[in-house]
Amino acid sequence: MPRGMFKSRTLRxxxxxxxxxxxxxxxxxxxxxxAHCGRCGSILHxxxxxxxxxxxxxxxxxxxxxxxxxxxxxSACLRDxxxxxxxx
Numbered sequence: 001m002p003r004g005m006f007k008s009r010t011l012r013x014x015x016x017x018x019x020x021x022x023x024x025x026x027x028x029x030x031x032x033x034x035a036h037c038g039r040c041g042s043i044l045h046x047x048x049x050x051x052x053x054x055x056x057x058x059x060x061x062x063x064x065x066x067x068x069x070x071x072x073x074x075s076a077c078l079r080d081x082x083x084x085x086x087x088x
Contacts, residue, residue: 010030012029012030013025029051031049031050031051032049032050035047037073037077039074040074044071046064046070046071047071048062069081
């Protein structure tokens, strides 16, 4: 019988093959949703879909795109913002 924390579906159930040849049930944390643009809500590309503890282990350049508002705005919204600022 699994422990109480494993009965809920907060953890993913993954069957792994062990060296003895049998398969064993492993419990893995689920991935979070992808990052979204703060302006239009579209999915941000270039930012990984990892938990904060795993994000801490990544290099700064792997956490978000290297551009202004990288990881906050999508490239299309950033392009529009730059155009508006250049007109003023």
